[in-house]
Each structure stands twice: as C-alpha cells, then as structure tokens.
Amino acid sequence: MKRLLTAAVLLGLLTACGKEGTPPPKGPQPSALPSYQVRSGDAVTGSATLDAARGRGKLVVGAKEDQPYLGAKDPASGVYSGFDIEIAKMVAADLGFRPDQIDFRTIASANRETALQNGQVDYYVGTYTINDNRKKLVGFAGPYFIAGQSLLVRRDEEDIKGPEDLSGKRVCSAAGSTPYQRIVKDYPKARPVAFDTYSACVDNLIGVQVDAVTTDNTILLGYAAKAPDELKLVGPLFSKEPYGIGVPRSDNALRSAVNDALQRHEQNGDWKRAYDATLGLSGVPAPEPPPIDRY
Numbered sequence: 068m069k070r071l072l073t074a075a076v077l078l079g080l081l082t083a084c085g086k087e088g089t090p091p092p093k094g095p096q097p098s099a100l101p102s103y104q105v106r107s108g109d110a111v112t113g114s115a116t117l118d119a120a121r122g123r124g125k126l127v128v129g130a131k132e133d134q135p136y137l138g139a140k141d142p143a144s145g146v147y148s149g150f151d152i153e154i155a156k157m158v159a160a161d162l163g164f165r166p167d168q169i170d171f172r173t174i175a176s177a178n179r180e181t182a183l184q185n186g187q188v189d190y191y192v193g194t195y196t197i198n199d200n201r202k203k204l205v206g207f208a209g210p211y212f213i214a215g216q217s218l219l220v221r222r223d224e225e226d227i228k229g230p231e232d233l234s235g236k237r238v239c240s241a242a243g244s245t246p247y248q249r250i251v252k253d254y255p256k257a258r259p260v261a262f263d264t265y266s267a268c269v270d271n272l273i274g275v276q277v278d279a280v281t282t283d284n285t286i287l288l289g290y291a292a293k294a295p296d297e298l299k300l301v302g303p304l305f306s307k308e309p310y311g312i313g314v315p316r317s318d319n320a321l322r323s324a325v326n327d328a329l330q331r332h333e334q335n336g337d338w339k340r341a342y343d344a345t346l347g348l349s350g351v352p353a354p355e356p357p358p359i360d361r362y
C-alpha cells in the first residue's frame with residue numbers, strides 16, 4: 068500500500084486532494100510560466116521537417132512524461148509540463164507554432180534515435196545528452212543545460228554514499244541511457260537493472276527490489292522532491308550530461324533554427340523564467356545557460 072501511495076504521489080494523482088491548511092503541492096505553477104511570442108511561420112526555409120509540420124498544421128515533439136519538473140504529463144488532463152516542455156514551446160514559438168499546435172509524444176530513452184530517424188517526431192526535448200555516438204544517428208541543437216550523473220537511494224540507506232559503493236548493489240537506470248552505459252562500463256561490480264523509465268526504477272527502489280537509481284541529478288532531484296521522506300540523493304556528480312534538442316540528422320536548417328531560438332530565449336530572459344518556474348522548484352538556483360555548440 069505504501070508503495071502504491073508513493074507511486075500515486077509521484078504521478079501527481081493526489082494534487083487535487085490537498086486539504087485546507089496543507090501546503091500546496093510542489094510542481095510547476097502554471098501562472099508563473101512565461102508565454103512566448105509566436106513568430107511568423109515561414110521565416111525558416113529549407114527544412115523538410117518544418118515543411119511537413121506546416122503541411123499538417125502541427126508540430127510533433129518527443130518528450131518524457133514521468134520526470135517531475137522536466138517533462139511530466141498530468142494523468143487527468145494529458146497536459147505536459149516542465150523545463151523541457153518549456154524549452155520545446157519557446158523553440159516552437161520561433162518556428163511559428165503556438166502551444167496548441169504542439170502534439171507532445173512520450174518517447175522512452177531507448178527509442179529516441181529511431182523516433183527521430185523514422186519521422187515519428189519533428190524534434191525531441193527530454194533530458195537528451197549530446198554525445199558523439201548519438202550524433203552519428205541524429206542531430207543536436209544546444210546544449211541548453213548541463214546535468215550530471217548522480218545516485219538516488221532510500222532515505223534509510225547507509226552503505227551507498229557514492230558510485231564507489233555500488234559493488235554488489237542492484238542499480239537501476241533506463242535502458243539506452245548514458246547513465247546506464249556508464250554503470251556497465253565504469254562500475255563492473257555493480258549489478259545493473261534496466262527499465263524503460265526512471266519512474267519504474269523509483270517504484271522498485273521504494274519497493275526494495277533495487278538499491279539505487281542512477282541518472283542525471285536533475286531527474287533524481289525531481290523524484291526526491293516529490294517523496295523527501297523516502298528518498299535522498301547521495302554522492303558527487305560523476306559525469307557531464309549536456310542536454311540537446313534532437314533533430315533529424317540531415318536537417319541542418321532545422322538544427323540551425325533551433326539554435327537561433329535557444330540563443331534568443333536565453334538572451335531575452337525566457338530561459339531563466341522558464342527554469343525558475345519548473346526545474347528551479349526542485350531547489351537548485353538557475354545557472355547560466357551553457358554556450359551553444361553550432362557544430
């Protein structure tokens with residue numbers, strides 16, 4: 068029962084049940100979110116992806132749906148919210164699409180490259196680390212944020228204080244993710260467990276089927292903030308995860324336009340306003356956005 072309840076809290080199912088006098092649940096507050104001025108739609112030329120999106124009148128954006136403060140889908144309304152969702156919206160506005168013209172589609176970590184290659188999504192915004200292997204398959208705009216790999220354990224855990232303590236421990240991460248690959252490669256004595264999503268890992272952590280969850284600190288901070296009595300982050304950050312916006316590899320016009328959009332919204336303050344209203348709620352003040360890499 069405890070496990071079920073916690074899962075419900077993580078999914079935000081209890082947000083409507085707050086009694087008078089109880090503090091409001093933490094989470095993106097819609098009123099504080101910026102809105103982005105929609106620019107004229109045809110400014111960007113030469114992008115096959117955008118031409119197709121204009122033809123259908125909708126932009127299809129890949130995202131996560133179970134990462135609090137980053138990409139989270141309200142189970143009742145189906146509405147997506149979080150920092151990644153705001154990044155997707157500010158970019159869409161510069162490409163000529165209003166928020167109601169964006170169809171968000173949940174794509175798990177392991178399926179991002181194929182989704183972009185098959186044209187299932189026009190672009191992807193969901194804690195997606197830029198690296199050379201992935202660049203062989205997709206294009207990346209950004210980075211728009213730098214995260215780092217960390218560990219989430221149960222509140223009462225005393226043995227695991229950092230990645231060096233993972234020998235013999237069951238360590239859960241998402242299939243196809245860079246943190247999963249790093250555990251397999253750099254911590255061969257750990258016992259890696261892969262699920263499609265980090266929320267499945269967190270359920271298994273609370274249910275004592277695994278000993279730790281590993282992924283980006285941003286993602287883990289969100290789960291910890293939702294269940295502070297049961298979970299905690301431990302240890303140093305042990306990687307750099309620069310977040311990019313995934314685009315189809317051959318669409319250089321789109322990649323360049325997304326970079327322009329990121330740069331503009333970083334400079335005009337939208338980026339910081341969006342951060343403060345979403346990821347900032349997990350307790351880390353806004354850093355400076357990293358320089359964009361126009362490779």
Ligand code: GLU
Nearest residue numbers: 176194195196244245308
């Ligand atoms: N940023 C890491 C990655 O892209 C972990 C987060 C995720 O799986 O989305 O693999």
